[in-house]
Amino acid sequence: MSSADLAKSIGQELPFLRRYARALTGSQSAGDNYAAATLEAILADRSPLEGVDVRVGLFRAFHAIWESSGQPVADADGGARGQRAQVHLSGLTPNSREALLLNTIEGLRPDEIAKVMQISPEEAEELVQTAMNEMGNALRGKVMVIEDETIIAMDLKGIVQAMGHEVTGIARTHTAAVQLAKEKRPDLILADIQLADGSSGVDAVNELLSTLGDMPVIFITAFPERLLTGDRPEPAFLISKPYTEDQVSSAVSQAMFFASTEGLEAS
Template sequence: MSRSQVVAEHLPLLRRYARALTGNQASGDAYVGAMLEALLQDQSLLDQTHGPRAGLFRLFTQIWNSVSVNNDNADVATLSLPPERRLSNITPLPRQAFLLLSLEGFSEEEVGYILGIDIAETRKLTDAAGREMAAEIATDVLIIEDETFIAMDLESLVKNLGHNVIGVARTHSDAVALAKNKKPGLILADIQLADGSSGLDAVNELLRTFEVPVVFITAYPERFLTGERPEPAFLISKPFQPAMVSAVASQALFFQRNSRNRTPRAASA
């Protein structure tokens, strides 16, 4: 397999990870684009000691963490990032470690390799992320999922995380009706519903009337990671692990909270 084929194979999930870090598609893709430009200029940057996927995530992380928190000019210009992307919002190392473990399924050894740290430090970072996420403000959650057992799993999971479930919607119309009764603080949504309606369409309709972070859950994430159209910022693959839902939901709430702290009327990522 050629180097370009290796990159293409792993690019969709790298874009998902970048989006989870930045909170939106445009910023995540800008960082991935910067990584690809660097790789085109020097192919030796891709270290495959732990395999090509880990190597790509390592190179991406080196670029991501090279942007100085105290420098708003040169580094951003070099990466050609959107001007609205403020460096103060760069996801800190604990969340990077937790997302690599929980969302992307890397081992502790691979996470240490990607972040350039040892396993002991990896464990310290993930513990710190767990404490940080436990401190997130509990919120009301709307679940849009037509599969009964998955809906039950999600409901139990978010309750164990300290959130309140305002309802489980199995169709587009159910979701809109539930949200009208009580606006959720977080939405977990399947994309393709059994009755032929779309969780994506339901969410887009709700977002026209109020702001809320959304995590989409789908059995076919690669279909929504092509870069050909607007895509979900937070995306989880089925089947999912509880830690994966916890990590991504917390990250979505993290960006929503920071957005509100900066400007009370700012749009969510």
């Protein structure tokens, strides 16, 4: 592959590396810093890209940096929030959370995850299952859903409740979201980008965060690459439409580890 073709291929995959890195750290800035470090490492040494497709090679290079850095989630945005997350995450099987994200959010097969982590496909598959068991049973909290399409809203509510979380309610507009959050503060927000009245889910969330304080937010969008540019404040957690139940469950479980300890219950 020529340098120009390689640069183009990496550019196409970079938004999804950012998504993965942000979900791991719970932070846009920390995640994007890891993505940038990965690109610098590849410029110095292309060996992680050898024998695999570009996406797998990128994640392989990232994983080497992530492992060598000690996975410092506590350095993520939020200070105390990051430190609480580190405590929550310390009880998980090493590499299980990474394997779960690579599989459910980024769509890598066990054999591809194996190449990323330098393990066997069987070990990769076992790590994904372990993460589902450990993270799904770790924390319980309150989730607010901001979604204007009734069928999708009810589906999201059902997935979240099946995980054992409380759904504080469903808001279909910016105004309704603000009112609902005032009535019962959530630990996590699950929000669509475009709402029924033409208002923005991003604007609604920004207002909520400015009044209620910091909390994790998962955005759902049909165009994830538009929110993975790294050029402005963007989400740490992002799900693509159409989504799967495993994607929602994985993202909610990940995000709960970065929620406030207030209102959370260990299972």
